[in-house]
Amino acid sequence: MPGTPLIAGEAEGRWRRLLVEVRLFWRSSFGSLLSRESLTVLVPLLIFWEVLPLLGLVPASLVPPPSTLVSACSQMFQKQHLLAHLGESALRFLLGFALAVATAFPLGVVMGWNRFIRKHCLPLFQILAPIPPPAWVPVTIIVLGIGLPMQVFLIFLGVFYPVLFSTYQGISETNPRYIASARVFGASEFTIITHVHIWHALGSVIMGIRIGIALGLVMLVVAEMQSGGSGIGYLLLRGKEYFQIDRMVVCMLILGAAGWLMTEIMKYAELKLAVWRIER
Amino acid sequence: MIEAVAITKTFPISSGQGRTTDKTVLQSVSLTIGDGAFVSLVGPTGCGKSTFLEILAGLQAPSHGEVRIDGTRLLEPLPNTPSGIKAYRKKHRFLSPIANSLFRNKPRHDIAMIFQDYAVFPWMTARQNVQFVLGLRGVPRGEREKLARHYLAMVGLEEAANSYPAHMSGGMRQRLALARAFSAEPGIILMDEPFAAVDALTREKLQDDLVRLWETSGITIVLATHDVGEAVCLSDEVYVFSPAPGAIRGRVAIDVPRPRRHQTVAVQGLKEQVLSHFLNT
Numbered sequence: 001m002p003g004t005p006l007i008a009g010e011a012e013g014r015w016r017r018l019l020v021e022v023r024l025f026w027r028s029s030f031g032s033l034l035s036r037e038s039l040t041v042l043v044p045l046l047i048f049w050e051v052l053p054l055l056g057l058v059p060a061s062l063v064p065p066p067s068t069l070v071s072a073c074s075q076m077f078q079k080q081h082l083l084a085h086l087g088e089s090a091l092r093f094l095l096g097f098a099l100a101v102a103t104a105f106p107l108g109v110v111m112g113w114n115r116f117i118r119k120h121c122l123p124l125f126q127i128l129a130p131i132p133p134p135a136w137v138p139v140t141i142i143v144l145g146i147g148l149p150m151q152v153f154l155i156f157l158g159v160f161y162p163v164l165f166s167t168y169q170g171i172s173e174t175n176p177r178y179i180a181s182a183r184v185f186g187a188s189e190f191t192i193i194t195h196v197h198i199w200h201a202l203g204s205v206i207m208g209i210r211i212g213i214a215l216g217l218v219m220l221v222v223a224e225m226q227s228g229g230s231g232i233g234y235l236l237l238r239g240k241e242y243f244q245i246d247r248m249v250v251c252m253l254i255l256g257a258a259g260w261l262m263t264e265i266m267k268y269a270e271l272k273l274a275v276w277r278i279e280r
Numbered sequence: 281m282i283e284a285v286a287i288t289k290t291f292p293i294s295s296g297q298g299r300t301t302d303k304t305v306l307q308s309v310s311l312t313i314g315d316g317a318f319v320s321l322v323g324p325t326g327c328g329k330s331t332f333l334e335i336l337a338g339l340q341a342p343s344h345g346e347v348r349i350d351g352t353r354l355l356e357p358l359p360n361t362p363s364g365i366k367a368y369r370k371k372h373r374f375l376s377p378i379a380n381s382l383f384r385n386k387p388r389h390d391i392a393m394i395f396q397d398y399a400v401f402p403w404m405t406a407r408q409n410v411q412f413v414l415g416l417r418g419v420p421r422g423e424r425e426k427l428a429r430h431y432l433a434m435v436g437l438e439e440a441a442n443s444y445p446a447h448m449s450g451g452m453r454q455r456l457a458l459a460r461a462f463s464a465e466p467g468i469i470l471m472d473e474p475f476a477a478v479d480a481l482t483r484e485k486l487q488d489d490l491v492r493l494w495e496t497s498g499i500t501i502v503l504a505t506h507d508v509g510e511a512v513c514l515s516d517e518v519y520v521f522s523p524a525p526g527a528i529r530g531r532v533a534i535d536v537p538r539p540r541r542h543q544t545v546a547v548q549g550l551k552e553q554v555l556s557h558f559l560n561t
Contacts, residue, residue, distance in 0.1 A: 116373045180339050181399040185413050185464055186387040189375065195412060199403040276403045276444040 028271075029264030064246035069253070072246035080235065080247075086254070089231040092148065093220050096155025100212065104163035105205065111164075112171025112201070113193055129161040133215065134222050146227040151220070158219035159212035166208025170201025203277075206270045213262045217255060282313040282336060282468065282500070286345040289331055304525040305331050308345065311519060311528065313502060315467070318494055320511035321504045322554060323521025329504035330396075332526065333470045336502065337393045349390045349468070387417040392461035396473040398453040400445050406432060406456050407441040410463045417464060431463040432456075435489065451482035455489075462493070468500040475510065487514055491538060512550045513540045520557040530557035 032038065046066060053060035064072070076082040111118045136157055144150040174197050182192050198205075224233025232251050239248035289306040305328040313319050321329050334340045336347055338354035346353055359368045375382065400409050410428040419427060432438050435455040445453050454474055461469050475483045491514060494501055505511050511518045512534060520529040532554050536546045 114374060177395055177397060177399045178401060180334075181393065181395060183376075184337055184339065184388070184391065184393045185416050185460075186385055187416055188381050188383050188385045190383045191385055191416070196401065199401070202403075274403075276405075276446060 025264070025268050029261075029268065062245060064249060068246050069250055072244070073250045076235070076247060076250060082235070085230055085232055085235055089220060089224065089233070092151045092223070092231065093155055093216060095148075096152045096219070097159050097212070097216050099152065100156045100159035100216070101163055101209065104160045105167055108164045108167025108205075109171055109193060109197065109201075112168040112174075113189070113197060118168070118172070125161070125164065129165070133157045133219050137222060137226055141226060151223040151227055151231075154219045154223040155216045158215035158217075159209075162211035162215060163205070163208045166204045166211070167201060170204030170208075171197045173204075174200040202274055203270065206266055210263050210266050213266070214259060217259050221255065281315055281350055282311075282502070283348045284309060284311050284332075284336065284345070285348075286310050287332065287335055287342045287347065288344040289328065289335065289340070290343045306335075306342075307525040307527040309526065309528055310345075313500060313517075316498050316500055317517065318491075318501045318515045319503070320515040320518045321502065321521055322508055322511045322518055323504075323506065323526060324523050324558075325506055327521045327523050328526030329521060330472050333393065333472050333502065333504050337391050337470055339393075385416045385418075387464070389464070389466060391468045391470060392464045392466040393470045394454075394457045394461050394472065394474050396476055398445070398450075398457045400453055400456050400460060402445045405442050405444055406437055406448070406459075409445075409456060409460050413460050413463045428463070431459045434462060434493065435459045449482075450478045451486060454478060454486060458490070458493070462497070462499075466499065468502065471501065471503045473505055474503070476506070483510075488539070490514065495538075508551050508554050509542050509547075512547055512554060513542060518554055520554055530554075532557075 033042075049063070050065045050067060052058050053063050053065045060068070073082075107121070111121055133154065136154065140150050140153055144153055178196050178200065179192055182196050187195070220231075221233040221236065224231035225237050228234055228237070232254060236248055236251040239245070239251065286308040287306055287310070288304065288308050290302040290304045292300040293303045294300050309332060321332065323329050331340065335342050336349075338347070341355040341358045343358055343360070346357060347355075359365050400406075401412070404412060407425070407428045410431050411424045414424045414427055415421075429438065429441065432441050435458050437452060437455050437459060440448060440452055440456075445456065448456070454477075457474070475486055478486065487510065490501075501515075503511070503515060512532075516534055518532045518534060520532070521527070522529045532550060534550055536544070536550070540547050542548075
């Protein structure tokens with residue numbers, strides 16, 4: 001009945017809306033795995049992968065078939081505490097990532113907004129940014145040791161520059177017409193940043209974060225291979241020492257899935273934040 | 281009241297080989313516009329009308345001359361000595377000359393401006409666009425929605441209050457720009473070729489609505505256009521600009537009673553009179 005207040009139904013409606021959102025996210029990001037189009041390339045390849053070692057055409061020890069991977073994965077959960085390692089890696093990644101975004105985004109905004117600040121800051125970053133982040137590893141180990149600070153710093157390095165540069169680029173390319181129209185109405189510089197610049201740069205910032213996620217994952221693996229002890233990168237390296245190719249492949253697939261998931265989350269965030277950009 | 285005294289604007293233009301030459305866009309333009317008037321500036325594309333409007337709005341400083349709105353000067357004139365330029369740059373390191381302050385919004389009640397490409401924010405709905413301006417004006421949060429609805433209804437956009445500009449037609453976007461300008465409650469609205477990008481039928485309707493709004497509000501309107509018919513049909517006074525560098529060629533007063541139609545003899549005669557300023561030189 002229209003207009004009737006439904007207090008009990010409201011909470012239920014909220015849950016239903018959340019469910020709809022989750023389902024939408026799932027379908028938009030991972031739906032491609034279940035689509036009919038995946039039958040042409042992915043599924044035949046998986047079948048080949050399973051069948052070739054069975055027929056003895058390639059050695060099963062070098063090419064572990066998918067069925068072996070599944071059992072290897074469950075073994076890793078039981079014997080190697082895969083979940084704990086995953087948690088450690090996630091913590092490191094999130095720390096480094098959050099630190100990088102929390103510093104690079106405001107810095108990028110300020111650099112994009114003001115020419116004077118940009119001119120003074122840019123030379124430093126132009127020298128530092130092209131250094132491939134893995135090249136930092138030896139110095140970092142000497143200075144910070146091989147514990148959490150070193151891992152977080154290396155991930156930070158991977159995420160920082162892409163976010164910084166794409167933010168500053170997006171902000172500084174804001175259509176001057178929008179800025180002028182806000183100025184004529186008397187908006188302060190802060191209002192212009194929060195209501196004009198940031199929205200205009202949104203797409204470019206999210207692009208930078210996505211590149212940052214990819215580079216951050218690279219640095220996570222590099223850091224964990226160096227520090228040893230725990231984490232998904234460490235498991236990967238230990239698999240090599242014991243010649244457990246199946247476990248190594250499981251680690252690789254987990255890393256890939258993590259990257260995919262985070263990228264899709266960013267894409268979804270962009271979709272939700274930028275409804276206004278969708279042309280009817 | 282707008283007083284523009286001998287406004288000249290030159291831009292440095294690089295002519296290759298690292299040299300720059302000065303290009304004059306406006307050549308000592310002087311005019312006075314009284315309160316509540318509807319004035320048109322007519323000139324071909326590229327004659328400096330837009331630059332002139334931006335100077336009136338205080339978005340650009342003139343190279344020479346000055347603008348006074350109700351007796352107060354908007355911008356300091358640009359320096360032309362090397363040391364003067366250096367000091368000017370240093371002064372405006374963090375704040376552009378136009379900007380009001382870093383954190384405090386300073387609503388202006390003198391001038392609002394409407395741009396040819398609308399410049400309504402695409403990331404805000406129609407209502408949010410108007411509410412943004414109301415917020416700058418310091419209208420309390422609770423009253424903004426009601427007021428925004430009022431201004432949107434004024435231009436006939438109440439149906440589209442929750443749509444984003446991307447989902448609107450060109451005419452609707454221009455209406456929204458109009459609503460946003462009116463919501464700032466300015467004394468003057470500057471319009472830079474506002475109807476150039478909408479189709480002819482929509483334009484007629486928009487022009488009628490604009491005249492109706494102007495008659496009821498008592499706001500001064502300065503309209504830059506390249507359409508002689510539009511200028512004659514809408515305004516009290518038409519200033520004719522010459523091609524670049526822009527200078528005032530002539531002034532035509534129009535005292536035909538409104539509403540005016542393009543086909544009437546009086547309007548046709550005045551159109552001829554405006555055109556003659558372009559052609560007989």
